[in-house]
Each structure stands twice: as structure tokens, then as C-alpha cells.
Amino acid sequence: MRTSGVTDVVVGLHSNDHLCWPFDDFAEFRARAAEFLADGLQQGQRACYVAHGDDLVADLATQPVLVEALRDGRAEVISLESLYGAGPTVTPEEQVSVYATATLAAIEAGFTGLRVAADATALVRTPDSLDAFCRYEHLIDRYTTAEPFSAMCAYHRPELPEPVIARLAALHPVNNAWCAPFRLHATVDGLALDGEVDWVSSDLLALALESTRPENGELRVDATGLRFIDHHGLLALHEHARANAARLVLRSGRAFLARLVSVLELDDVECVR
């Protein structure tokens, strides 16, 4: 079961968890990344640290187990520049396939999976690169639901506007602090929407939805963890389904969502428990 919610600890996470980790201070990021990766090593995963810098090995010196793993090849460091190429804009599908190949290689080499901690700040500085990276975040999130790949996506908060942080955080099942009022993340057969969506945040939801695509003509949204949604939020979901010629299927154990659908006469929306 993947973790969903807000956490301030990076140990004890599963082999397919996907964290968003905005940070203010590089020392703090390095320490958390090292803990996250060391915990992965304990679980038999291969560890990979991706960041910008000249001496990435030194970044991880706080965890002796990691230093040892770096020496014997169970862990590696990769500079951001070499992984993401020269350009600051990723091709979402290609980037996912890079990690998929690396995960497969890790399993073939006898590891239980692959764990990555990356500072992705440099990849979201322009509107185009941000759009592409948001799409990548959703695709990799979907990949992690099915494969033993776990990731900590870190962003240096002082370098990015708050709405950018919110947009990125909203696409992760786990955050390190309150960054966005909701989380829209992948499930095995669609999406899950947790938290709260109202008039203020419905634009952010519409934006987050743009990074996703309905499959097989259905936009399946698990709203079991949704505490609140108003008609603005519901209409954003409905509009995204409609624009993609898909049918909105909402899963919720509570009656209010079905009632809102009925009052709004959204006859093409299916509510399931």
C-alpha cells in the first residue's frame, strides 16, 4: 500500500512511495535525502542520488551505510546535468523510461527495487519545462504504483514561486508539509484525490488535471480520502473528463459527493462506493 498524506519523516516508506520534498536549506535536504536512501538500502533497494554539484559523494557523508554502499556499487550519485541532458526541459515519457530501465537493471542485479532522491529545482524554472516536468511527475507517479521504484523529488523553495511548489506538490501522494490543499496522484486504475478542493483551489486542480490523461474513456477518481469538494472542484473534474471525451467515475464512501452530482444534474457522472 502506497503512503498518502503529509509526513515529516523519510524513513519507513514503502518501495513504491513518491514524495515531494520542498526544502529551504541544502544541508537539511542532503541529510533527509541520505536518510531516505539509507532506509532504501536497508530494504535491499539500489540507491541513487541526483543533484547539482561537484562533489555529490560528500553530500551523503552523514550516513556511513551510504558511504559504504557508494563504494561497493549498491548506491550511486549522478549529476543532474548528466541525467537530464543539456536542456532544462525533460521529455516526460523518455525520462520515465530511463528510470524504468534502471529499475529493471536493479532487479536483475538482485536488488528489491530502485530508490532515487533528486533535487529537481533546475528542471522547473521556465513555464515550458515546468509543464513538461509536471507531466513527468504524474507519469512517474503512475509507474511507481506498479513497480518497485520509490522517489523523493526535492525542490529548493527560495528559488521557486509558491504556486509552482503548490502545483508540483499537488501531483505527489506524499508531501513533507502543507504545500497544496489537495493531492492528485496515480492509482493502479486511475487517480486519487485527497484533501480539500474549493473555489480558491479549483484552478490548481484544473492545472494538475492537465498533467493527467483519462484512460479507456474513463476518468476514474478515488475520492475516498477527499475531505471536501465544492461545485467548482467537481466541475473541474467533470470538465477535464468532458474535454478528453471520457466519463467521470467517482469513488467515495460518503453520500455527499453523489448528492452534489445529483443536484448539479451531472447525469454522465458515475458514483461508486
Next chain:
Amino acid sequence: MTGFYHETAFYGTDDDFLTIAVPFVEGGLRAGQPTLIACAEKNTALLRGALGHEDAVIYLPGADHYSRPADAIASYRDIFGGHALAGATQIRTVGDVPHPGWGVPWDWWGRYENAVNQAFAEFPLWGLCPYDTRITPPEVLADVARTHEYIATVSGEHLPSPEFGNGLPLSTPVPDVLELGSPRVTLVDATPAAVREAVSAAITGIRLTEDSAHDVVYAASEIVTNGLSHGVGPVRFRLWSDDSRVLVTVTDQGAGPADPLAGLMPTTATRSAGLGLWILHRTCDYVSMGREEDGFTVRVSIGGSGHT
């Protein structure tokens, strides 16, 4: 006859009620017109007694039909639309619209009587709304005279109402009895999320079903959103409660919606504007909205008996 012929009648005795309503119903039946009775229990019983066994009459239990004005408009439009589609050239309906004389707050029913002039305009409809002068408060009678184009009399006349469309606003909504006490929550220019949090905390311990508790939070969020997005600040949110009922109000300094259908029918102009108010009118036990002393106020009551 085409269009909506919206008529009222003022009666002071049961006999007068029957003198006006029975010929109205019988006339419809004789002409083969779909004829509906949506009266309160007592008037329904009086009419059943006077009409005898009439299979053709369509009875709608008044208490259910007139539980909420937005529901009544939606359900009437379904019924009238069905008859019109089936070829009816004239439909008749007689109904008891609730008011404080029946123990029901008036504001949203006053807006209903005003709105149906537009909401039913497309149907070949003769609607009779009789009011019992023994129990109807004067401010209600004044609104009724303003919102009905015709008045039926005991002598069988159908006179134009001199007050109809006189341009005066409807009566000012009456504050809820809970407002005599101090509000338990007051927030000014707060975000919908902050309002929801305060409301959730405040209603813990009040006897509400899970659905009603959610309705309170939902209503609070929507009326604050409505004030912030359409009103003029400051937007003041307040909450009162007793042990089983919650009242929330939002007051802003704007004029409120100009459309008399606001809240009572879904707006078609833009998909979202006014939808919040419409949802509240279909889920809450009472919604008032109008200009009051300190600004434009939306007032929502949930729980308890549903009435103030």
C-alpha cells in the same frame, strides 16, 4: 391562452376558499385540462370533500411539494413540461405556498412567487395561489399582491392586481431567532478553508446527522465563496447554534444578485456563477437572501425542525 397566468386569491373563511377554488378546479376538469392540487392538508381535505370522487384531479401533497422553493420549481417544470409535450394547451394548478402562518419562514417563498413569473412563463399555465387572510402576515400579503398579476374574488371575477410589478423590493428577510444571541463564530474576509475549519470545530457536539453536518460545512463554504467572488467586502461570516440547529450568515456590502431566479434555478448564462446558491437552495432547510440593514445577507439554517 398561452403563457403563465399567475393569480392569487385572498379568503377569510373555508367557504370562501371553496367558492374560489372549486370552480377553478371544475372548470379545468370540464375542459379536459390537466388540473393539479398542491394544497396543505386542511385545504386538500376541504377540496376532496367538495369535489367528490374525481379521478382526473392530480393531487400533489403540499407539504412535500413545497418543502423548498427550488425543488418546487424544478418539480413543477418537469410536470408542466410533460403535459405541454403531451399536447396540453392549458394546465391548471392550485397550491398553498407556505408562509409564517403555516410556521414556515417567508423570504425564500416570497422570492419564489416573484421568480415563477419567469420560471413558468414558457408553459400554458393558470396558477392559483390562495392566501388565508386569517393567518397570513401583512408583509406576506404585500409581497403576494406585488408578485401576482391577477386576483380571483369570491364573486368569480379575475381582476388585475394593482400592486403587481410596482417596482418595490420584496419584504426584507426576517432575522432568525438564534440571532438574538451572540454569534459563536465571527470571521471577516476569511478564506473558505478557514471558514470550514472554524465551522467544523464549532458544530462538534451539536445533534446533527452526518449528512447535515456536512451540509453545514458545505453551506458555510459556498456562501463565503459567493460573498468573496460576487460581493463587495468586507465579507462577514457568522454562526449561531442551539443543540440541534445551526444558522450561518454571510453579509457583504454589495447589492446581491440582480436576477430574481438566483438560487432558485440553475443559471445557464455561465456554468458556475450562482450555482453555489442554487445548491444551497436544494440542500438546506432554509435560505434567505436580501438587503438588510447592514448589507446583503445570505442566511442558511440546517437541522432542528428546519423552521425558525
